Amino acid sequence: xxxxxxxxxxxxxxxxxAVRARTGRTWxxxxxxLERAGAADLPAxxxxxxxxxxYGLDPWWSRMVAEAYERTRAGRARDxxxxxxxxxxxxxxxxxxxxxxxxxxxARARARWxxxxxxxxxxxxxxxxLRLTRVDGGVIEVQFYGTxxxxxxxxxxxxxxxxxxxVRCFKEEWGAALGRLRALLSTPHAR
Numbered sequence: 277x278x279x280x281x282x283x284x285x286x287x288x289x290x291x292x293x294a295v296r297a298r299t300g301r302t303w304x305x306x307x308x309x310l311e312r313a314g315a316a317d318l319p320a321x322x323x324x325x326x327x328x329x330x331y332g333l334d335p336w337w338s339r340m341v342a343e344a345y346e347r348t349r350a351g352r353a354r355d356x357x358x359x360x361x362x363x364x365x366x367x368x369x370x371x372x373x374x375x376x377x378x379x380x381x382x383a384r385a386r387a388r389w390x391x392x393x394x395x396x397x398x399x400x401x402x403x404x405x406l407r408l409t410r411v412d413g414g415v416i417e418v419q420f421y422g423t424x425x426x427x428x429x430x431x432x433x434x435x436x437x438x439x440x441x442x443v444r445c446f447k448e449e450w451g452a453a454l455g456r457l458r459a460l461l462s463t464p465h466a467r
Contacts, residue, residue: 361436361443418430
């Protein structure tokens, strides 16, 4: 049973005011809805699909509510999931999705902003997503979303990290790298 007053664990997905304003319910109300719906026996992705289909939440909030519910129910740390920790990071880049994605595709293009970080591109969905393997075996998923005004939202996610410290390290390193990429893409003739 979820402690209905527990917004501390839920707070990772957003403040109490934000969840109320964006979804029409508080964390405690969502957790009660999910308990009644039998979500305690479902993994977070299925809970998110339930929230999307039955309650009309948008995909982002469906995922946030489902993950907050799972963390609160399981007593997990903020970025902890079954099998380790998860890190996520996103930045808006000043280029269209094709140009932003092109900056990732080849080792030569990546070296201009990523430096010596050793990654191998495993899969590409042109203009939409990449899957990278790090030299340590970790897998990073990169997704690109067009934004109003012609920019691109670039989101990175890595699962199965060993600790909260590894999550912080991921965010620091990749946050700095995306800052360099943003600066590079701000230059009109940079490719």
